Amino acid sequence: MAETESYPPIDPTNFDLIVVGTGLPESIIAAAASTAGKTVLHLDPNPFYGSHYSSLTLQDLVSFLNSHSEIPKTNSLQSDDTTIVDVNTRPLYSDVEISSYDDSLEEHSRKFNLDLCGPRVLFCADLSVNLLLQSTANQYVEFKNIDASYVGDGNGNLMNVPDSKSAVFKDKTLEYSEKNQLNSFFKLVQGHLEAVKSVDVVIDAEKIISDDDLESPFVGFLDKMKLPPKIKSIILYAIAMVDYDQDAGESCKDILKTREGIDRLGLYHSSVGRFPNALGSLIYPIYGQGELPQAFCRRAAVKGCLYVLRMPVISILLNKDSGNYRGVKLVSGQELSSDKLVMDPSFTITSSKCLQNISKLARGICITKSSLKPDISNCLVIYPPRSLYPDQATSIRILQLGSNLAVCPSGMFVFYISVVCDDALEGKKSLHAAIDGLFSVHTDQTDSNELKPTLLWSALYIQDLIEGSVGPVVTTPTPDGNLNYNNLLDATSMLFKKLYPDDEFFPETSNTDSSDKLEDDSEVVLDS
Amino acid sequence: MASRRRMLLKVIILGDSGVGKTSLMNQYVNRKFSNQYKATIGADFLTKEVQFEDRLFTLQIWDTAGQERFQSLGVAFYRGADCCVLVYDVNVKKSFDNLNNWREEFLIQASPSDPENFPFVVLGNKVDVDGGNSRVVSEKKARAWCASKGNIPYFETSAKEGFNVDAAFECIAKNALKNEPEEEVYLPDTIDVGSGQQQRSSSGCEC
Numbered sequence: 119m120a121e122t123e124s125y126p127p128i129d130p131t132n133f134d135l136i137v138v139g140t141g142l143p144e145s146i147i148a149a150a151a152s153t154a155g156k157t158v159l160h161l162d163p164n165p166f167y168g169s170h171y172s173s174l175t176l177q178d179l180v181s182f183l184n185s186h187s188e189i190p191k192t193n194s195l196q197s198d199d200t201t202i203v204d205v206n207t208r209p210l211y212s213d214v215e216i217s218s219y220d221d222s223l224e225e226h227s228r229k230f231n232l233d234l235c236g237p238r239v240l241f242c243a244d245l246s247v248n249l250l251l252q253s254t255a256n257q258y259v260e261f262k263n264i265d266a267s268y269v270g271d272g273n274g275n276l277m278n279v280p281d282s283k284s285a286v287f288k289d290k291t292l293e294y295s296e297k298n299q300l301n302s303f304f305k306l307v308q309g310h311l312e313a314v315k316s317v318d319v320v321i322d323a324e325k326i327i328s329d330d331d332l333e334s335p336f337v338g339f340l341d342k343m344k345l346p347p348k349i350k351s352i353i354l355y356a357i358a359m360v361d362y363d364q365d366a367g368e369s370c371k372d373i374l375k376t377r378e379g380i381d382r383l384g385l386y387h388s389s390v391g392r393f394p395n396a397l398g399s400l401i402y403p404i405y406g407q408g409e410l411p412q413a414f415c416r417r418a419a420v421k422g423c424l425y426v427l428r429m430p431v432i433s434i435l436l437n438k439d440s441g442n443y444r445g446v447k448l449v450s451g452q453e454l455s456s457d458k459l460v461m462d463p464s465f466t467i468t469s470s471k472c473l474q475n476i477s478k479l480a481r482g483i484c485i486t487k488s489s490l491k492p493d494i495s496n497c498l499v500i501y502p503p504r505s506l507y508p509d510q511a512t513s514i515r516i517l518q519l520g521s522n523l524a525v526c527p528s529g530m531f532v533f534y535i536s537v538v539c540d541d542a543l544e545g546k547k548s549l550h551a552a553i554d555g556l557f558s559v560h561t562d563q564t565d566s567n568e569l570k571p572t573l574l575w576s577a578l579y580i581q582d583l584i585e586g587s588v589g590p591v592v593t594t595p596t597p598d599g600n601l602n603y604n605n606l607l608d609a610t611s612m613l614f615k616k617l618y619p620d621d622e623f624f625p626e627t628s629n630t631d632s633s634d635k636l637e638d639d640s641e642v643v644l645d646s
Numbered sequence: 647m648a649s650r651r652r653m654l655l656k657v658i659i660l661g662d663s664g665v666g667k668t669s670l671m672n673q674y675v676n677r678k679f680s681n682q683y684k685a686t687i688g689a690d691f692l693t694k695e696v697q698f699e700d701r702l703f704t705l706q707i708w709d710t711a712g713q714e715r716f717q718s719l720g721v722a723f724y725r726g727a728d729c730c731v732l733v734y735d736v737n738v739k740k741s742f743d744n745l746n747n748w749r750e751e752f753l754i755q756a757s758p759s760d761p762e763n764f765p766f767v768v769l770g771n772k773v774d775v776d777g778g779n780s781r782v783v784s785e786k787k788a789r790a791w792c793a794s795k796g797n798i799p800y801f802e803t804s805a806k807e808g809f810n811v812d813a814a815f816e817c818i819a820k821n822a823l824k825n826e827p828e829e830e831v832y833l834p835d836t837i838d839v840g841s842g843q844q845q846r847s848s849s850g851c852e853c
Contacts, residue, residue: 167720261837412722419711427718
């Protein structure tokens, strides 16, 4: 309903902090700064919340991907004491490929809530869940279980991931000896983590893993524990969620150390059973990942942050002499000042150093009318390196979601696929390999032997990975290639600490803070 | 349906800034009113237990948290609402004219499964101001609009004097209860990560 022209001028015109973009890192910074008592203005050029972390309708997703894959231009203008630098949109997406095999999907466009940064899940014990609780933003989001995890191979088999003691017990594919090996390994890890946690007890050297082992590659440690290849692969790629082929030796870009591997197993296992009705370790927000930034924005609003959507920032005002940031100019023509500015990574100005592309991600979204497994609505599938084709260098992760998560119309399923890659060609090759492995592509003649879900629609795209940075303005990170938000949230809390070294990032007390409640609004005169 | 969802009714209050949304909530739940206006900061939602045909329900009334000022409410706010309350100020014509925009915005954003029959309630607030002399929207005109939108129940209220506020919210609760939520999404396997961690205390005053 809103046209920017109908907006009244923004009042006040000076803030402690202006945040541009409503992605998860920006929203968390806005909420944390508002909670710390800063005056915050939160702007977004889009008519929706979430930026690159949002969940969109079918139509909006396609137009967002296309509009963020164009090449921008930049120029700057000098006036008496201020340098005015144009803000440009940096294309984060490239090689966007939309395929539709069923025109009827368009009619249901609004029933889809498609994640731009999928596949993504929360581990019940991870940082994002802790942050939701600590900030009390959890009251705006509800979750459901991811029912199962599978490891896939090139022959179309999906093997259940025995990720806990009870899952190992119930598993039908493992030999008795394999079950024993896996159980004793889980026990070893648990024993180690418990021993490390209890600092005041004398540590039993037998129970903990030696420092030598902790600093050596996890894959070698698994070999040392004599775990068979199948189980090794499950632990590395489907529980510790490692990206790169750990058996590639020297050529592997990122070798996971045992210490980190043990921590990831610990996170996985402590996630199981954290919440009474969460059966596994993974959960997903109803209505999509885009609910998370919105929850933090509402928290920020409740703490006094001012929200203006559909409001692009067209230029940044810098002090001519010092080059220091002073304020922003909006598309409405209004100029606003603030001490600090935070921008999402799709906005750039010339004076800031050219952001380096470190890596790329290939992402895919697929829609079908049937599930990979008849009785399972929401599940995770991992294709470890080399499982689909010989030179597959990284794991491919797929998340299947059903309509009980309100992400698609009833009777349909949405799949998210992602893989880290060096270039678009390699990334697309991996996506296509996964799609060929999971789905049958729509043809006129129906193959009655084909049990795979039929692909109705897909969007494949390459996303640039940009890390957060601090300059005249603070830039937040793009969504990364991980399943959970842990690294992004670490980066976000670091940015907050750089912005406000003296303020706490969501103090624990905000839990019991009663100032949210209307009746405790102490400034107002009450009469009854 | 015995799910938690059925016991909890989500009500959202929409309307232009300054029409009295927060005051109406506050009057209904806390029996309090403040003359000093400031744009809403610090309002989240209020809850109140209501009894209907021998069953207890929790009415959860969501404030806009000021995000309506620049029409920046976001789709999450609208999700799962059981009743939408549209408020205008009888002394401000524009706030009445905008009711249509708010209603349409709600239907687009919340996309209820049966938009024709989704329960709305309209409140014409601030009838006390200047003894009614500064009023610019007549009751007749308001009722005509409500009738044209599928007979939306209409109440004239004064949050300041507590006039008609209880009656209006009684109607709101009844209508919220009639709304059928989308069952598939709200089956009882929903995980609330706050449960068992820190019991979400009812933010409403129980007095």
